[in-house]
Amino acid sequence: MAEVRVENLTKTYGPLKALDAVTLDFRDGGFFGLLGPSGSGKTTLLRAIAGFVIPDDGRVLIGGEPVERVPVEAREIGMVFQSYALFPNMTVADNVAFGLDVRRIRGAERDRRVKDVLDLVQLGDLGQRKPHQLSGGQKQRVAMARAIVTRPRVLLLDEPLSALDKALRVEMQVELKRIQREVGITTIFVTHDQEEALTLSDEIGILRNGRLVRHGPPREVYNNPRDAFTARFLGEANLFSGSLEAGGLRLPDGALIPGATTAMVAVRPENVQVSASEPSGPIRLRAEIRRRIFAGAMGTLILDRHGEPIKAIARDSEFAELPDNGRVWLSWREGSAIPVENAPN
Numbered sequence: 403m404a405e406v407r408v409e410n411l412t413k414t415y416g417p418l419k420a421l422d423a424v425t426l427d428f429r430d431g432g433f434f435g436l437l438g439p440s441g442s443g444k445t446t447l448l449r450a451i452a453g454f455v456i457p458d459d460g461r462v463l464i465g466g467e468p469v470e471r472v473p474v475e476a477r478e479i480g481m482v483f484q485s486y487a488l489f490p491n492m493t494v495a496d497n498v499a500f501g502l503d504v505r506r507i508r509g510a511e512r513d514r515r516v517k518d519v520l521d522l523v524q525l526g527d528l529g530q531r532k533p534h535q536l537s538g539g540q541k542q543r544v545a546m547a548r549a550i551v552t553r554p555r556v557l558l559l560d561e562p563l564s565a566l567d568k569a570l571r572v573e574m575q576v577e578l579k580r581i582q583r584e585v586g587i588t589t590i591f592v593t594h595d596q597e598e599a600l601t602l603s604d605e606i607g608i609l610r611n612g613r614l615v616r617h618g619p620p621r622e623v624y625n626n627p628r629d630a631f632t633a634r635f636l637g638e639a640n641l642f643s644g645s646l647e648a649g650g651l652r653l654p655d656g657a658l659i660p661g662a663t664t665a666m667v668a669v670r671p672e673n674v675q676v677s678a679s680e681p682s683g684p685i686r687l688r689a690e691i692r693r694r695i696f697a698g699a700m701g702t703l704i705l706d707r708h709g710e711p712i713k714a715i716a717r718d719s720e721f722a723e724l725p726d727n728g729r730v731w732l733s734w735r736e737g738s739a740i741p742v743e744n745a746p747n
């Protein structure tokens with residue numbers, strides 16, 4: 403196992419900066435979730451760590467050692483990519499053993515390691531099957547087994563679960579975390595699914611246009627996103643901006659958000675309270691209900707405030723008393739308004 407550090411990592415493709423001076427530590431044995439919009443540089447970062455991409459500037463250190471002179475196959479990295487491409491004509495066991503064969507690990511040692519890792523991913527009995535005889539989740543586990551059988555120091559996962567349906571994905575998330583804990587391997591996990599990143603990761607990082615805009619423990623980044631982009635990208639956020647006064651934030655329509663100390667605040671949909679009658683607290687905004695969306699236990703209200711959409715999420719039953727259409731009151735507890743900066747592009 404090893405920690406990974408990237409320093410000032412920069413990669414350009416013509417005029418485009420796929421990575422722009424990224425500096426980041428990935429803790430030994432940690433599970434790091436990497437997020438960002440499409441094209442923000444996530445795959446490029448993984449490929450630079452693995453050695454498939456040669457940076458223009460900056461460097462990668464694995465276990466404290468710079469690796470610019472270490473070729474891909476000697477970096478001791480396991481990888482699972484989105485299209486995890488198992489060899490279709492080889493058995494599960496031979497697929498898993500691929501990295502061992504390349505390293506000329508043979509005989510009893512090869513068989514034992516394949517068996518151990520298949521047991522770990524709970525495919526102990528399926529070694530002699532071919533990939534087409536497996537379910538999506540089982541194929542996924544074979545790809546994982548293949549990546550860890552060589553006992554790499556670092557595991558890089560590029561949206562490994564995105565091909566799976568929701569139920570299977572949740573099941574595999576639990577599996578993935580269990581395997582990662584058992585092996586204790588430093589893992590960097592790319593996903594589009596923010597909930598997945600929040601659930602699995604000890605730490606997350608958010609890339610935008612090749613830059614690392616934010617990193618930290620999931621709860622910390624979610625609760626204090628600091629800028630409007632992070633607030634909206636990680637979870638959902640209603641943004642309110644206006645001018646700052648001694649008493650708080652004055653919105654363009656004259657309403658006041660008391661206690662605010664920045665010209666913009668973000669309020670999570672789950673913290674927005676919607677009522678038919680006027681709230682007693684200091685925060686009272688008017689809005690119109692546009693739509694009520696039923697999604698099982700939880701419901702969503704889409705409201706409109708002077709042309710700006712506002713979202714509120716609560717147990718569906720809490721919305722039962724509200725009029726289908728028409729004016730309502732919004733409020734939230736004072737601490738729910740998170741100060742944010744309007745991040746430049």
Ligand SMILES: Nc1ncnc2c1ncn2[C@@H]1O[C@H](COP(=O)(O)OP(=O)(O)OP(=O)(O)O)[C@@H](O)[C@H]1O
Pocket residue numbers: 415418419420438439440441442443444445446447
């Ligand atoms: N070999 C390449 N040649 C030219 N441009 C590239 C190359 N590889 C990546 N890019 C560009 O670099 C940027 C970052 O790409 P990257 O694949 O890292 O994004 P990503 O964050 O993984 O996106 P996605 O979520 O869609 O997978 C993109 O604009 C992409 O088009």
Ligand SMILES: [Mg+2]
Pocket residue numbers: 444445446
């Ligand atoms: Mg990608």
